[in-house]
Amino acid sequence: MTARNSLPTPVRVVLRLLAAVAWTVLGLLAYFVCQGMFGGYAQIHSQLLTTLGMIAIALTGGITWIVDERRPHDDE
Template identity: 50%
Template sequence: MTAEHQASSRQPKAMSVRRFLTVTLLTIVGVIVAFALYFVCQGVFSGYPKYHTELLTIIATILIALTGGAAWIIDERRINRDV
């Protein structure tokens, strides 16, 4: 085995670990953001009119709708690519 061959055989494993860590961290962040948006939409933090927390409920609802729309568009593009 040459040095080039050994280096190239190690690279996919490193990329795989990096990708796994990236996906895991993004999933954790996504879950935390989703819970925060859910609680805001349920009015958990909306008892403070002085701080305009009702506006947070509207913004969170819009963000959830946009996230769902983006997920739908990405999924539709993936399905159409398979055909």
């Protein structure tokens, strides 16, 4: 039994909900960066938001690639 499975059910539900909210926020940030919605707004620090969005996109792609490479594939 792993440590995560030993958590009470309400705690697991809250953790999954928080993870879903965090992934949704990151996904929206990536979408907004790709659409160029932050371009030219110095008052909201658009360069910083764009940089953070690009980092989030790169990290998501990198983590996905690493996880996929570690998984056994039937076609190999």
